[in-house]
Amino acid sequence: MNAKRESAAELYRQARYEEADQLIAQELAEGETSDLWNDWGAVQLARGRQDKAETGFRHALELDPDSDESATNLGLVLFNLGKLEEAARFLRQGYEAANGRREKISKLLAQCEAARATISEFMDNIARLPGVDSTLPTHLKQALARRAFDSSFYVKGCVQELRKLPRKLWPLAIAAVQQASPRDYRLGLVAALYHLEAGEPSLALPLVNAACNVNTDDLYAEDLLIEAESAIARAEGRSHPTFSGLREWLAESSCGHPWRHLELTTTGDVYLCCPGWLPVPVGHIKDQSGLELWNSAMAQELRQSVDDGSFKYCSKIQCPFIAMRKLPKRGAQPAVALPTEESRANSEYRPPSSGIIATTGPSKLVLTYDRTSHVPSAGPTSSWRTKLSSRRSNKSTTGF
Numbered sequence: 369m370n371a372k373r374e375s376a377a378e379l380y381r382q383a384r385y386e387e388a389d390q391l392i393a394q395e396l397a398e399g400e401t402s403d404l405w406n407d408w409g410a411v412q413l414a415r416g417r418q419d420k421a422e423t424g425f426r427h428a429l430e431l432d433p434d435s436d437e438s439a440t441n442l443g444l445v446l447f448n449l450g451k452l453e454e455a456a457r458f459l460r461q462g463y464e465a466a467n468g469r470r471e472k473i474s475k476l477l478a479q480c481e482a483a484r485a486t487i488s489e490f491m492d493n494i495a496r497l498p499g500v501d502s503t504l505p506t507h508l509k510q511a512l513a514r515r516a517f518d519s520s521f522y523v524k525g526c527v528q529e530l531r532k533l534p535r536k537l538w539p540l541a542i543a544a545v546q547q548a549s550p551r552d553y554r555l556g557l558v559a560a561l562y563h564l565e566a567g568e569p570s571l572a573l574p575l576v577n578a579a580c581n582v583n584t585d586d587l588y589a590e591d592l593l594i595e596a597e598s599a600i601a602r603a604e605g606r607s608h609p610t611f612s613g614l615r616e617w618l619a620e621s622s623c624g625h626p627w628r629h630l631e632l633t634t635t636g637d638v639y640l641c642c643p644g645w646l647p648v649p650v651g652h653i654k655d656q657s658g659l660e661l662w663n664s665a666m667a668q669e670l671r672q673s674v675d676d677g678s679f680k681y682c683s684k685i686q687c688p689f690i691a692m693r694k695l696p697k698r699g700a701q702p703a704v705a706l707p708t709e710e711s712r713a714n715s716e717y718r719p720p721s722s723g724i725i726a727t728t729g730p731s732k733l734v735l736t737y738d739r740t741s742h743v744p745s746a747g748p749t750s751s752w753r754t755k756l757s758s759r760r761s762n763k764s765t766t767g768f
Contacts, residue, residue, distance in 0.1 A: 573596040587681065
């Protein structure tokens with residue numbers, strides 16, 4: 369061992385890891401060896417940089433595939449990262465080559481196998497969890513079946529299952545969940561929620577961003593994104609430029625889109641606003657007439673969410689009126705129409721609930737299923753009931 373490596377080893381023993389890191393890096397620049405990469409990996413591990421430690425031990429094994437020390441160290445890091453199957457393989461390699469450390473490695477292998485079995489059972493359990501709360505009203509379950517705009521029930525259910533595991537296995541389970549997230553973006557949200565609850569928003573943010581990129585409609589993913597960015601801003605002692613005070617501002621705001629906008633998409637789903645801004649369908653044109661959809665139970669619930677200031681079904685990021693805070697204040701526009709005895713008596717269709725209904729028809733029809741047609745926004749007329757009450761039977765027709 370040369371003088372620099374001896375100095376680095378002494379610094380490591382004194383827990384002066386940053387200085388040891390610098391010395392070993394200088395040695396590596398002069399010439400790579402398996403021992404140097406193993407030492408570098410050990411220093412990274414001591415500094416809490418497990419990803420870098422993994423890289424160091426892998427380089428060490430590339431240069432010396434028979435190094436039992438590097439194999440054991442890599443197995444330990446992989447175990448901590450939740451890569452249990454690969455960890456067991458390298459620990460077994462270290463066990464075969466080791467002499468005085470076999471007992472210790474044997475214990476680690478037993479822990480690894482037990483943890484792997486538990487985590488595997490956990491992953492099987494969450495794979496069987498339902499994605500939708502069975503106690504939800506029928507109209508909400510139908511809307512979720514048409515468009516996956518809320519993953520909260522599944523994500524929270526996964527975290528509940530996680531809490532049933534021994535606490536020491538939580539990080540391993542979350543690592544396994546993150547590895548599986550490319551095949552189901554909701555698993556990334558499970559890991560993000562775990563990190564947020566642990567007070568680690570910086571670890572949650574990239575996971576939420578990745579999930580939002582997969583499903584831009586998921587309003588729960590948006591909520592976690594807002595929570596993560598807001599928590600990071602608070603930790604840095606600043607106000608978030610977009611999200612600070614958003615909830616309070618929405619509570620004092622209003623929006624008339626759900627009382628005047630009706631949009632039919634290429635899928636046949638019908639919306640009360642741009643589907644990118646309010647991604648919750650009120651139904652399907654083949655299942656109900658336009659008149660029924662206009663005041664369906666889901667339509668009433670959407671209007672209620674605007675009227676109560678929660679805007680819980682609206683995208684806080686995609687909607688430009690919310691993102692740029694351009695919504696009118698309450699009272700700044702005509703009050704929305706509430707159901708009255710007279711309006712109910714005169715209505716051709718009786719809504720299934722007593723929520724907020726629109727007593728006049730839409731003033732704007734958007735027919736995105738046919739990009740060649742154009743229906744001008746001429747305001748509500750007496751003919752809207754006729755247009756909306758007949759079911760559309762031919763996609764080539766204009767209107768409903």
